[in-house]
Amino acid sequence: xxxxxxxxxxxxxxxxxxxxxxxxxxxxxxxxxxxxxxxxxxxxxxxxxxxxxxxxxxxxxxxxxxxxxxxxxxxxxxxxxxxxxxxxxxxxxxxxxxxxxxxxxxxxxxxxxxxxxxxxxxxxxxxxxxxxxxxxxxxxxxxxxxxxxxxxxxxxxxxxxxxxxxxxxxxxxxxxxxxxxxxxxxxxxxxxxxxxxx
Ligand SMILES: Cc1cc2nc3c(=O)[nH]c(=O)nc-3n(C[C@H](O)[C@H](O)[C@H](O)COP(=O)(O)O)c2cc1C
Numbered sequence: 001x002x003x004x005x006x007x008x009x010x011x012x013x014x015x016x017x018x019x020x021x022x023x024x025x026x027x028x029x030x031x032x033x034x035x036x037x038x039x040x041x042x043x044x045x046x047x048x049x050x051x052x053x054x055x056x057x058x059x060x061x062x063x064x065x066x067x068x069x070x071x072x073x074x075x076x077x078x079x080x081x082x083x084x085x086x087x088x089x090x091x092x093x094x095x096x097x098x099x100x101x102x103x104x105x106x107x108x109x110x111x112x113x114x115x116x117x118x119x120x121x122x123x124x125x126x127x128x129x130x131x132x133x134x135x136x137x138x139x140x141x142x143x144x145x146x147x148x149x150x151x152x153x154x155x156x157x158x159x160x161x162x163x164x165x166x167x168x169x170x171x172x173x174x175x176x177x178x179x180x181x182x183x184x185x186x187x188x189x190x191x192x193x194x195x196x197x198x
């Protein structure tokens with residue numbers, strides 16, 4: 001880790017689907033670029049295709065198979081989740097990733113990017129994720145980012161149309177996440193809790 005990175009907040013990104021032909025990957029690339037450019041943030045992306053999951057087990061039993069993810073969440077000051085809407089819910093692969101840890105998430109903020117082919121932009125799946133976040137001890141930011149009609153949002157080279165509009169929305173999304181991340185970091189380091197040492 002460079003000295004510069006030590007001062008930055010570490011905010012990893014989860015790409016919430018392994019589907020072949022996933023449109024969310026284009027969204028993830030744009031979000032990764034924007035977050036990487038932010039001077040106050042260090043990031044990296046977690047892709048379910050590159051993680052060690054199968055349908056032979058569930059939950060924290062899978063923690064030791066994905067130590068990269070475990071270590072990243074232990075170090076994280078927050079999290080960004082990119083989630084496509086599948087039948088109003090979230091993909092099983094995202095739930096599988098989230099379920100591998102528990103105490104590691106406590107008192108950390110999460111901001112969510114919803115993706116859908118329909119006009120709702122993932123708003124319904126984000127609502128459905130909130131009880132999961134709550135159970136994990138994650139604190140949901142209230143500034144979501146939406147990519148409705150995602151197939152119309154990127155050109156054939158993967159460039160985002162309406163980038164100016166999305167830059168403004170991204171600014172609100174990331175500014176709020178940073179505020180909560182800084183506040184909760186201070187809290188984790190200064191306010192006694194049975195859930196983490198300080
Ligand atoms: C199993 C499944 C269920 C889906 N259900 C919805 C839905 O409820 N609402 C919606 O707007 N789009 C739905 N879609 C379309 C996705 O939102 C669409 O594929 C979009 O591109 C985002 O997902 P992707 O990253 O997998 O491409 C569904 C797609 C799949 C594969």
